Amino acid sequence: MQVFVTVFGFLIWLSVYGAPLHGEALSRLYTEQAHKLALADDEVWQRLLFYERHSLVRGPHGLVDDPLFYLARDGKSNASAELAATLEAFFQLQTATEPDQHALCRFPARRSYLEQKMEGLATSLPKVSCPRFETWWKDRHYESVSLVFSSFYPDNPASMFGHIFLRLHRSQRGASSDLLDDSINFAAFTNTNNPLLYNIKGVSGYFPGRFSLMPYYMKIQEYNNLESRDLWEYPLKASKEQLQRILLSLWEFGPHFANYYYFDDNCSYVMLMLMETGDVSWNLTGQNRVWSTPSSSLKAVVDQPGFILETRFRPSALSRYQERYDQLSGSEKHRFAQLIDPKKSGEKRETSVRVLDSVLEYIDFQEKLAGTQAPVRFAALRHDLLLQRSQAGEAPLALERRPADRDPRLAVSESWVMLSGAERDDQSFLRLSWQPVLHDLLGENKGYANDMQLQIMPMSFSLDLESQTVALDKVDVLNVISVQPYNRRLQPKSWMFQLGYERQVLCQSEIQRICPESRLSYSRGAAASLGQGSYAPLGAGFLSLSTGAEQVEGQNVAFFQAGPEVLLHGTTPWSQSYALRGLWARRWNAEGYADWYVKSDLQMSLRLARLQQVRLNASWEQKNSDREEPTRSDIQLGILQHF
Amino acid sequence: MKHILIGSCLALVSSSLMAAPKPKKAAPKPAATTESTPQQKSQQPAAQEAPPTMAARSAPAGGKYGMAGCGLGALVVDRDELLPQVGAWFLNGIYSNQTYGMTSGTSNCVENRSDMAAMEQEVYFTANLNSISREAAQGSGEHIEALAEVFGCRQEADKVRLGQLSQNHYSELFAQPEPEQVLQRYLIVVNADPQLAKSCTKAS
Numbered sequence: 001m002q003v004f005v006t007v008f009g010f011l012i013w014l015s016v017y018g019a020p021l022h023g024e025a026l027s028r029l030y031t032e033q034a035h036k037l038a039l040a041d042d043e044v045w046q047r048l049l050f051y052e053r054h055s056l057v058r059g060p061h062g063l064v065d066d067p068l069f070y071l072a073r074d075g076k077s078n079a080s081a082e083l084a085a086t087l088e089a090f091f092q093l094q095t096a097t098e099p100d101q102h103a104l105c106r107f108p109a110r111r112s113y114l115e116q117k118m119e120g121l122a123t124s125l126p127k128v129s130c131p132r133f134e135t136w137w138k139d140r141h142y143e144s145v146s147l148v149f150s151s152f153y154p155d156n157p158a159s160m161f162g163h164i165f166l167r168l169h170r171s172q173r174g175a176s177s178d179l180l181d182d183s184i185n186f187a188a189f190t191n192t193n194n195p196l197l198y199n200i201k202g203v204s205g206y207f208p209g210r211f212s213l214m215p216y217y218m219k220i221q222e223y224n225n226l227e228s229r230d231l232w233e234y235p236l237k238a239s240k241e242q243l244q245r246i247l248l249s250l251w252e253f254g255p256h257f258a259n260y261y262y263f264d265d266n267c268s269y270v271m272l273m274l275m276e277t278g279d280v281s282w283n284l285t286g287q288n289r290v291w292s293t294p295s296s297s298l299k300a301v302v303d304q305p306g307f308i309l310e311t312r313f314r315p316s317a318l319s320r321y322q323e324r325y326d327q328l329s330g331s332e333k334h335r336f337a338q339l340i341d342p343k344k345s346g347e348k349r350e351t352s353v354r355v356l357d358s359v360l361e362y363i364d365f366q367e368k369l370a371g372t373q374a375p376v377r378f379a380a381l382r383h384d385l386l387l388q389r390s391q392a393g394e395a396p397l398a399l400e401r402r403p404a405d406r407d408p409r410l411a412v413s414e415s416w417v418m419l420s421g422a423e424r425d426d427q428s429f430l431r432l433s434w435q436p437v438l439h440d441l442l443g444e445n446k447g448y449a450n451d452m453q454l455q456i457m458p459m460s461f462s463l464d465l466e467s468q469t470v471a472l473d474k475v476d477v478l479n480v481i482s483v484q485p486y487n488r489r490l491q492p493k494s495w496m497f498q499l500g501y502e503r504q505v506l507c508q509s510e511i512q513r514i515c516p517e518s519r520l521s522y523s524r525g526a527a528a529s530l531g532q533g534s535y536a537p538l539g540a541g542f543l544s545l546s547t548g549a550e551q552v553e554g555q556n557v558a559f560f561q562a563g564p565e566v567l568l569h570g571t572t573p574w575s576q577s578y579a580l581r582g583l584w585a586r587r588w589n590a591e592g593y594a595d596w597y598v599k600s601d602l603q604m605s606l607r608l609a610r611l612q613q614v615r616l617n618a619s620w621e622q623k624n625s626d627r628e629e630p631t632r633s634d635i636q637l638g639i640l641q642h643f
Numbered sequence: 644m645k646h647i648l649i650g651s652c653l654a655l656v657s658s659s660l661m662a663a664p665k666p667k668k669a670a671p672k673p674a675a676t677t678e679s680t681p682q683q684k685s686q687q688p689a690a691q692e693a694p695p696t697m698a699a700r701s702a703p704a705g706g707k708y709g710m711a712g713c714g715l716g717a718l719v720v721d722r723d724e725l726l727p728q729v730g731a732w733f734l735n736g737i738y739s740n741q742t743y744g745m746t747s748g749t750s751n752c753v754e755n756r757s758d759m760a761a762m763e764q765e766v767y768f769t770a771n772l773n774s775i776s777r778e779a780a781q782g783s784g785e786h787i788e789a790l791a792e793v794f795g796c797r798q799e800a801d802k803v804r805l806g807q808l809s810q811n812h813y814s815e816l817f818a819q820p821e822p823e824q825v826l827q828r829y830l831i832v833v834n835a836d837p838q839l840a841k842s843c844t845k846a847s
Contacts, residue, residue: 176797177789179771217789218770225774360777369773372822389780390813396781 023091026124031084033118040080042117044280048109048249049075049082050258050273053286063273065208066256071103086110094128105130109248109277133251140247142168143240147275147308148183149232149298149408150223151316152449154482155493159227160454161438162294162408164268166275167216167233168243179217184250186211186270188260209260209270211253224316226370231314232408237307242278249277268297275301282307293437295414302409311409313402317365323401324358325488336362337489339381348384353394356385362489411447412611412642414438420615420638422462424504431473431636433460441481441569442577442605442615444642451527451538451569453481476500483540483569485529494540496523496567506623506632508559508589508597509552513629521546523565530568537570544583561587561597575607587623598622611642760795760845767793768822775825776817779809794833795845804838 039045046053049070050063062069062076070076072085089103090111104111105128115122146167153159166184170176188207223229238246258270269292272284284300301307315323328336332355339348339359350356363369363378363385375382418433441453459475477499484492498521507515525542544565549556563585571577580602587597599621606614615638622631768775771786778784783806791802809816816828833839833846840847 177785177792179785179789180792215766215770217767217786221770221774357781360780364773364777371770372772372820374820386776386780386817387814390782390810393782393810395783 027087027091031087040083063258065259069256100132104128144169147234151230164294181216183216183219186267207260208257221370228316228318230316233312234308246278268294321361321365324361356389357396408447412444416642418638418640420636422636424634430463451483455479474502483527485527494527508623515550517550519548540567559589561585578604613640768826772822782806782810794843796843801842
């Protein structure tokens with residue numbers, strides 16, 4: 001070994017001070033040295049190549065799908081070949097026409113790592129000039145970095161998960177404006193407006209995902225104003241050196257793409273991989289399960305002790321409006337209503353700064369005003385009121401609300417299992433339920449949006465101890481509930497969606513009593529708070545439409561049902577949450593039979609600890625009233641554990 | 644494999660949700676759904692070229708909308724396309740790269756200021772105009788403070804002064820709702836004020 005080192009040392013010495021060695025020979029020398037040092041297996045090197053280590057199906061392999069990112073032909077799966085190819089490219093001559101194409105210009109992070117690991121490399125490498133990189137780097141002076149979580153957005157299925165990106169601070173807190181900081185974002189570049197194609201492509205990784213770097217105010221306009229999502233900022237404990245390594249890796253990844261998958265190689269996961277290039281001791285993607293969501297990514301960061309320094313909050317247009325409206329007195333609320341009433345024409349005068357400011361926030365929220373977008377409904381009114389506002393003088397009241405309960409950092413982990421004892425048709429059995437993602441109506445609500453449920457693939461199994469059989473009873477591909485009350489003169493949509501399969505439901509058909517059913521339902525309605533205070537329940541009414549098929553003796557019998565549905569949801573002071581649902585629908589099947597379908601469902605949860613709950617579910621349904629036993633009930637009591 | 648396992652059905656599901664008519668924001672909707680950055684539409688040609696370096700990517704918005712007028716304002720075709728366009732410029736390293744025609748386009752309109760400052764100011768106004776107009780009428784706010792910095796004055800007193808001026812001159816500053824117009828009027832107001840004319844070095 002020692003002999004080897006001596007020989008290498010000598011050869012390198014020769015290369016530097018002795019007769020000049022050819023670039024090719026030099027790169028071969030350093031490649032051998034790197035091989036001796038086993039650099040290709042080094043975690044740092046693999047992170048620079050964006051190698052994923054958690055993959056179930058493949059060994060370690062690169063995340064980047066743009067073939068130009070890996071210099072070796074098999075660089076995506078062979079870290080050693082990539083290292084050799086990198087060194088070889090480093091020692092090539094710089095061309096005059098495309099100086100910025102030289103590997104040393106394209107891969108400053110790899111260069112810095114290899115120089116640090118191999119003595120002499122820094123002086124052996126050819127001198128190159130990288131004008132583009134240098135101009136870019138000159139402006140990359142940042143003091144610190146924050147992880148930013150953009151909160152759940154119920155109006156859009158894919159944004160319901162939230163989103164994460166990075167904010168780069170140009171100065172210490174307060175020394176310069178937050179708005180003029182920069183942000184790093186990873187996102188899919190879509191090329192279709194067809195929603196069906198869009199989603200199919202999104203799931204199957206068709207869209208290229210790319211990084212972008214832009215002023216933070218762009219992100220504020222997009223999330224706070226256009227989509228009205230609160231931003232939660234978490235300053236991270238990261239040194240300038242760590243931050244610089246992240247930026248160098250960003251430069252390397254920058255022009256390339258990775259296929260974007262909704263469920264794992266998504267914005268948040270790739271962002272974590274970029275962050276991991278900052279320091280080898282940061283282990284953020286290691287605990288990832290098969291899927292990855294912004295919430296689980298945030299949790300990976302929260303789980304690093306001392307990594308998050310504090311929580312800061314930047315209210316959305318909706319939050320700003322709500323706070324301003326709540327500052328108004330009764331008579332001011334009346335004047336507010338007069339001002340926004342479209343039926344009242346003529347000049348509208350208002351002198352109260354509080355009323356003016358809340359109407360202005362109302363308009364900005366309703367019109368989703370961002371950038372230079374011109375208001376449509378309230379164009380003239382906004383113009384008038386701004387003029388009046390400027391004449392009123394006075395500074396606006398400060399916005400001080402910090403909804404600490406909604407801080408996504410506090411959210412419990414998104415998966416849980418529940419073991420319950422169940423009784424159905426006088427039959428007792430054990431039931432095992434599992435929710436992989438993300439949050440349900442009765443779940444621990446801290447850190448999540450109010451009155452929102454988003455479940456992907458929740459399933460339950462029945463365990464029959466006597467016959468020792470396990471059967472899949474119920475699975476939902478997607479189950480969403482978004483209930484937002486009418487209040488503060490806003491009329492938000494409330495809706496529910498379910499696509500699922502259940503193995504044992506009452507048949508509507510005459511032939512069989514119990515049959516499997518697949519169902520797609522959508523309910524649309526409105527909600528209101530029934531009473532005052534935080535324990536006031538929320539009541540919602542919907543029109544529910546469902547279609548699907550029940551399987552009778554191997555044949556699928558299609559059905560369609562429509563009717564009203566109600567939902568009552570709330571919490572009680574003794575940390576219990578409840579939801580009561582009732583559906584009364586006319587149900588037609590393909591055999592020509594029609595009947596009323598009635599279903600009611602009560603769920604209650606009792607919090608034992610942060611991660612444990614006791615839950616009670618009771619449901620009752622009736623189908624086909626001509627039958628002898630048209631009704632059926634199901635009751636279960638279980639204990640739930642988050643993990 | 645896992646993508647298919649977890650997701651194949653969900654594609655259809657969310658499609659049906661997405662298909663619900665949303666007349667107001669029909670165009671930018673797909674942008675929001677995968678958390679995509681605003682530049683997606685205009686970046687598309689660049690994506691296919693798989694360009695070798697970040698900075699080498701061409702400025703895609705320019706191809707479609709041209710640089711006929713002065714600066715960014717000329718790029719804004721309609722409200723839904725504002726953010727995508729401005730985003731595209733920034734992705735390409737707007738502050739640091741001289742390869743785009745945009746810089747010269749801007750300096751034709753605004754003389755005596757450095758290209759970079761002029762460009763930064765136009766972009767700032769374009770991306771934040773609604774927030775600026777509200778805070779100007781209110782006489783203070785973080786968009787006004789940031790505006791002071793964009794004009795080169797970083798002192799607390801200058802930020803307060805800019806807020807006062809914005810409020811006092813609101814009707815003339817925002818007489819026309821285009822960002823370039825507002826910027827031009829702001830420059831006049833700032834330069835007419837003895838305190839700001841002295842400290843706002845990027846506005847002269």
